[in-house]
Amino acid sequence: MTWQTVFAQPSALGESPFWHPDEQMLYWVDIPGKQIHRGNPTMNRVESWAMPSEPGCMAPAKTELSGHAENSGLVIALRDGIYRARHWGGVLELLVPAHHDTTTTRFNDGKADPLGRFWAGTIYEPRDAAKAQLFSLDCRAGRAPVLELKADHATTANGLAWAPDAATVYWSDTPRHTIRAWDWNAESNAMTHERLFRAWPGKPEGWQAGMPGYVGRPDGAAVDTQGNYYVAMYEGARLLKLSASGEVLAEFAVPAQCPTMPCFGGADLKTLYLTTARSNRSAQELKIYPDSGCVFSLRVEVPGLPVNFFKD
Numbered sequence: 198m199t200w201q202t203v204f205a206q207p208s209a210l211g212e213s214p215f216w217h218p219d220e221q222m223l224y225w226v227d228i229p230g231k232q233i234h235r236g237n238p239t240m241n242r243v244e245s246w247a248m249p250s251e252p253g254c255m256a257p258a259k260t261e262l263s264g265h266a267e268n269s270g271l272v273i274a275l276r277d278g279i280y281r282a283r284h285w286g287g288v289l290e291l292l293v294p295a296h297h298d299t300t301t302t303r304f305n306d307g308k309a310d311p312l313g314r315f316w317a318g319t320i321y322e323p324r325d326a327a328k329a330q331l332f333s334l335d336c337r338a339g340r341a342p343v344l345e346l347k348a349d350h351a352t353t354a355n356g357l358a359w360a361p362d363a364a365t366v367y368w369s370d371t372p373r374h375t376i377r378a379w380d381w382n383a384e385s386n387a388m389t390h391e392r393l394f395r396a397w398p399g400k401p402e403g404w405q406a407g408m409p410g411y412v413g414r415p416d417g418a419a420v421d422t423q424g425n426y427y428v429a430m431y432e433g434a435r436l437l438k439l440s441a442s443g444e445v446l447a448e449f450a451v452p453a454q455c456p457t458m459p460c461f462g463g464a465d466l467k468t469l470y471l472t473t474a475r476s477n478r479s480a481q482e483l484k485i486y487p488d489s490g491c492v493f494s495l496r497v498e499v500p501g502l503p504v505n506f507f508k509d
Contacts, residue, residue, distance in 0.1 A: 200452055200493045203238050203470065207490025211472030212306070212417065213254040214492070215504040216462025223462055224271075225472050225492060226252040228305075233273070235285070238468075238494065246286055250276040253304035254317055258507040261338055272334075272507040274304035274317040279334055279344070281509070292342045293334060295319075302328065306355040306417055306458070311363045312383050313337050313508030316347070318354020324372055329354045331368055333386060336509035347388055348377075356418040356428060360441065361502060367394060367426060369415040374399055376415050376428070376443075394426075395443040406432065406454045406482040417458020417472075421501045429456035429471065434486070436471060453489040454482050461501020469495045 208227035215224050217235075224235045228251045236243040253274045258281065260269040270283045272292070277299045280289040295304065297319055307317030314335045321328040329351040332344050348368055356369030356376055363383045369376040374397040379388035397412055404411050413433015420426055424441040434454045438447040453473035462468050475483070475490025483489055 198495055200495050202488050202491050203494045204236050204241065204243055204492040206243050207475050208472065209476035209490065210457065210474045211490060211492060212457050214458055214460040214470050214472050215257065216460060216470065217257055218503060223470055223492065224255070226255060228253060229476055248275060251303055254307035256309040256315055256507045257504060258509065261508055272315045274307055276303040279315065279317060292336065293344045296344060305353060306357055308357055309505035309507040311359055311505055313506060314386065315507045316357055318357060318368065320353045324352050327352050355416050358418045358420045358426060360420060361422055361424050367418065371414050371416055371431060374414045395439060406479065407485060416456065419459045419461055419501055421461065421499045423499050427459045427469065429458055431455050431457065449495065452493065453486045454478065455489065466500035466503060467497055469497050
């Protein structure tokens with residue numbers, strides 16, 4: 198199996214990819230570039246949409262009308278709040294303002310859950326304290342938007358994902374090299390039995406890209422139909438496939454030092470897409486990995502879970 202460069206237009210920090218099943222298009226964001234992108238992999242054509250601030254994450258959306266759902270644009274977490282766009286390039290409607298200090302904190306990794314709530318974690322940019330949090334937003338069936346705190350004590354929120362049976366939720370703290378898991382009740386949205394899912398050693402002092410002795414730290418993630426958790430290891434130049442018990446089942450070398458987040462797509466959901474980062478990487482590293490920042494793909498044997506839609 199070999200990685201293919203799907204979109205050669207690099208992002209400074211590509212994140213939050215998802216495959217839109219109705220449009221047969223891949224969506225992703227460039228956080229510092231303040232852009233949302235979408236493209237058809239077979240045509241290698243990318244559309245871009247400028248945002249007023251950093252888009253940390255997003256999800257496709259559906260509006261529930263008279264007992265049926267109609268696909269309707271995106272929900273997007275920007276630095277200062279969570280917004281709704283009814284169509285590509287449309288007006289950004291504020292659903293809820295951020296609860297954090299936007300001078301030091303912004304929204305980061307997130308996605309919709311299996312019942313249609315939108316979840317978004319934050320990143321505390323000074324990275325000197327565990328002030329990042331995880332929130333969920335429920336707007337289903339005309340509910341008044343309420344942002345609910347679900348977890349905290351992190352520095353950089355990442356790795357959000359749900360098990361196929363929707364009974365487990367995963368969340369990582371990238372600087373701490375840890376992934377946590379909770380039992381999750383989908384109907385009540387309650388998280389219980391917090392536990393350490395997987396942890397890795399920290400970055401060795403003096404380590405530089407290209408040196409051995411460091412596997413990276415957990416960034417974005419996706420889950421397949423068998424419950425395996427695929428996690429991008431930032432600065433580790435690899436993607437790991439973990440079992441539901443946290444065991445490493447497979448390791449995939451990546452043609453970029455900093456993979457950021459995988460997702461499953463294609464008609465059969467057996468194409469694994471992966472965003473990567475280019476910003477602030479050294480000239481030497483970019484010489485080794487010239488396609489850093491691009492989107493890659495890899496065919497796998499087990500299909501992934503389809504994207505969840507935000508519902509309002």
